[in-house]
Amino acid sequence: xxxxxxxxxxxxxxxxxxxxxxxxxxxxxxxxxxxxxxxxxxxxxxxxxxxxxxxxxxxxxxxxxxxxxxxxxxxxxxxxxxxxxxxxxxxxxxxxxxxxxxxxxxxxxxxxxxxxxxxxxxxxxxxxxxxxxxxxxxxxxxxxxxxxxxxxxxxxxxxxxxxxxxxxxxxxxxxxxxxxxxxxxxxxxxxxxxxxxxxxxxxxxxxxxxxxxxxxx
Numbered sequence: 001x002x003x004x005x006x007x008x009x010x011x012x013x014x015x016x017x018x019x020x021x022x023x024x025x026x027x028x029x030x031x032x033x034x035x036x037x038x039x040x041x042x043x044x045x046x047x048x049x050x051x052x053x054x055x056x057x058x059x060x061x062x063x064x065x066x067x068x069x070x071x072x073x074x075x076x077x078x079x080x081x082x083x084x085x086x087x088x089x090x091x092x093x094x095x096x097x098x099x100x101x102x103x104x105x106x107x108x109x110x111x112x113x114x115x116x117x118x119x120x121x122x123x124x125x126x127x128x129x130x131x132x133x134x135x136x137x138x139x140x141x142x143x144x145x146x147x148x149x150x151x152x153x154x155x156x157x158x159x160x161x162x163x164x165x166x167x168x169x170x171x172x173x174x175x176x177x178x179x180x181x182x183x184x185x186x187x188x189x190x191x192x193x194x195x196x197x198x199x200x201x202x203x204x205x206x207x208x209x210x211x212x213x214x215x216x217x
Contacts, residue, residue, distance in 0.1 A: 004217030005182060007158035008099055009149055010130075012110035013048065014168030015186055015205075016092045017120060019082050020047065026077035027054075030070060034059060048169035050111045050142035051075070075113050082116075086123045089186075091205030096129040098210045109152035109165075111136035111143060131156060143171040146179030153181070164213060166205075170194030182216055184208060 013019050024043050031038035036058060046054045051071035056062055059070065099106055106129055110117060114135040121127060132155040139147035146160075153163045165176035168186045173195055176183035185198035186205060195201060199216050202208055 004162055005104075005164045005213060006162040007105040007107070007153060007156045007164070008213070009107045009109050009152045009156075009163055009165045009181070010096075011048075011165070011167045011169070011172050012108055012112055012117065012120065014089075014188075015166050016089060016096075016108070016126070017086055017124070018089055019078070019086070019120075022078055022081035022085060023047070025081050026074050027058075029077045030074045031058065033073070034070070048111055048143060048171050050136050051113075053142055071113075075116055079116060079119055083119070083123070086120060088124065089204065091208065093124075095205050095208055095210075096126075099213070100129045102210045104210075105156040105158060106130050107132045107134060107152040107156050109134040109136075109148045111148070113137050143169070144174035144178065146175045146181075149175055149179045149181060153179070164216065166208075167198070168195075173198050184213075184216075 010016055027043055028038055046057065051074065052067055055067045055070050108117060108126065108130050112135060114137065117133050117135055121133060134148055134152045134155065136142050136148045139151050141147045149165055150160060153160050160180045164182040166184045167173050167176060170192055173183050173185050177197060183198040184200045184202065185195040187195050187201055188203060
């Protein structure tokens with residue numbers, strides 16, 4: 001391909017699928033198990049981060065072993081809630097297919113544990129479009145550090161400067177920028193300054209085409 005962007009790295013939650021409600025229910029269920037207060041405000045303040053960043057905020061003084069155990073329990077709840085409700089967000093499948101047909105290499109890079117990613121990939125058939133799956137649990141630092149995106153680019157054989165990230169969270173846009181990558185922010189009804197730092201800001205992926213991506217570079 002002659003254009004600059006050669007690889008596309010997808011976030012998962014809020015980009016390919018809307019699993020926010022399943023995550024929210026899972027966190028509330030874990031908080032109920034632990035007998036601690038929890039709120040929507042706290043959920044949205046940490047959405048998109050790894051469990052090892054979220055749980056110490058929820059459970060003061062939690063040991064590393066407790067953080068892992070609580071994280072595993074939360075993700076088990078998530079898979080229970082999500083399995084029956086998984087569906088593509090508007091425009092996501094069409095763009096995945098179009099990019100594949102145009103010869104772009106594609107990866108999924110999410111803070112979500114690999115067990116969740118594999119479940120979602122199986123249910124939605126993401127293997128038809130993606131070359132690799134990367135979990136944030138496999139890298140030293142979570143978003144807003146660029147580690148998960150850099151690993152995805154490496155697995156795709158693409159330089160960061162020739163890679164595009166599609167994100168919906170401020171931490172994800174920051175991670176893409178820190179990695180020296182192009183970025184599209186999917187914002188829905190939100191208007192957050194951190195999302196406006198992306199190269200292209202759209203309400204949903206029906207506004208994005210292969211041609212529009214090629215024009216970013």
